[in-house]
Amino acid sequence: MTNTESKIYSGLAEIPLLDIHTHMDASHIQARDIADVMLYHMVISDLYSAGCPDGARMSEDPTEEEVEYRIKRALPYHKHIENTSCYWGMKLILKDLYGWDKEVTEANWKDLNKIIKDKAKDNNWGREILKKAKIKRTCTELWRGRNHLADDLFQYSLEWAFFTRCQWGQFDTGLLELENAWNQETPGAPLPVTVDREKLNFKRTIKTIDDVDAAIRHYCERIPYDEVLSTASHMSTDIHYMEVSKEDMVKALANRGKAGAWERDVYANYISEIYFRELEKQSKKIVLQFSIGAEPLPYETGSKLKAETVFEIASLIAKHSKLNFSFFLSELNQNQAMCTLARELPNISLSGYWWHNFFPSSIRRLMTERLDMVSTSKQFGFFSDAYCADWAYAKAIIVKTQLAAVLAEKVEQGQYTEQQALSIARKILFETAQQMLGMVPN
Helix, strand or coil: CHHHHHHHHHHHHCCEEEEEECCCCEEEEECHHHHHHCHHHHHHHHHCCCCCCCCCCCCCCCCHHHHHHHHHHHHHHHHHCCCHHHHHHHHHHHHHHHHCCCCCCCCCCCHHHHHHHHHCCCHHHHHHHHCCCEEEEEEEEEEHHHCCCCCCCCEECCCCCCECCCCCCCCHHHHHHHHHHHHCCCCCCCCCCCCCCCCCCCCCCCCCCHHHHHHHHHHHHHCCCCEEEEEEEEEEECCCCCCCCHHHHHHHCCCHCCCCCHHHHHHHHHHHHHHHHHHHCCCCEEEEEECCCCEEECCCCCCCCCHHHHHHHHHHHHHHHCCEEEEEEECHHHHHHHHHHHEEEEEEEEEEECCHCCCCCHHHHHHHHHHHHCCHEEEECCCCCCCCHHHHHHHHHHEEEHHHHHHHHHHHCCCCCCHHHHHHEEEEEHHHHHHHHHHCCC
C-alpha cells in the first residue's frame, strides 16, 4: 500500500457496515463445519474449474458423510486455486477466525473441522464474527430468519419467486416460479438456481389465465410488507422486456408444453407487470432488488448482459416510477451503462459487487465508475451475499481493501481530501442503507 492508501485503510477499518443482502441463517449464523468455509459455492466454482469433479453446490444441510466425501475430493485441487481471490477470502477466515495458518491436507482437515465445529457450538460466535467485521446489521432471506430467532442481527428481504429469471434449457420458468409460491401458504425458500423439475410435485398448476391471476393474487396477499425491507429477484438478459396483452398470455399458456423464447418472454412480462401494479398500490414501499448479468449454466451461472436489456429495463423502470429498483450487477462491461440509468432515473440505485464481479480488479473498476458518476444516495457500497458470518467477514476485508486503493488514487489526484474520502465511504457503506432501505444498526 502507498502511504495515502494505508491511511485511508486505517480510516475505513473504523467505519461500520450494513450488509444489505445475505443468505445467513438464524439457525447457524456462523460456519457449521469446514464445508461452510472451504466449499462455499464461489470456492466450488474455482475448484471445478481446476479439475475437481464436483461442480454442484453442497446440500442445504449436508450430512457428515457428504462433507467428508466432498472435502476429500476437493483437497487435491486447492493447490491450483491459490492464485484466486476466493482462496484469499478463505485464508482470511481460517487464519483470523480459527487461528489456522497452514495448508489443509487429507491428514489434518479433520483437525480443522473440529476447531470450526467446536466454535460453532458457541451461540455467540456468529455475533462475535460480525462484530469483528464491524457489520452492524445484515439483511437476509425472510425464511432464513427461522421465526425471528436473530432479529438483533437480521432484517429481511423476500426472496421467494423469480418471475423474470431463466433456467438452463427451460422456457416456462416464470410460470414454474409462480406455481412454487402458489403452493405455499407462507413465503418459503425459492427454487434453486438450477432447479430439478422432476423433483417438483405441485398440487396446484397453472393452466389458464384465471389460474395466473389467482396465483399472483395469492403471492401478493402473502407478502409480509411490515416484515421485509426489500424483495430479491433476478432479471434475465435472455428475456425481451416488452408489453404483452392478455391475449398473448392466453396463447402462450396454450403452448406451454412446447414453449420457446416467445412464450418465455410473455410469461415473464405478463406476471411481472401485474405484480408491479399490485406493489404500486401498497402504502409500504419496499425496494425491489434485482440481480442482473448472470445467466444459467449447468451448475451455476456465467456473466452475460446484453446492451439492449439495459434500455429495455430503463423503459420498465420509467413506467413504474412509484417503485424503487436496485440492481446487483454481475457483468462488468455494462456498469457504465447502468450508472447512466442511475443518474437519469430517480427510482434506480446500484448495489455492491455481485457474483462474477466480486473480484478485486472488478470491484475497483465498479467503485471508480460509480463514485465518479452516481450520487452516494443512489449506491450501496457493500453486500456480502454470504451464507455464514465467516464469509461476510472475509468479504468485508476484501471490499475495504479495494475501496482504500480507489479512494487513495482520488485523493492523490486531488479529487477528494482524505476527510472527504472517508465521509464518502461512510455514506455508501453505512448511511445509504439506512436512508433508502430502512436498515437499523444494532
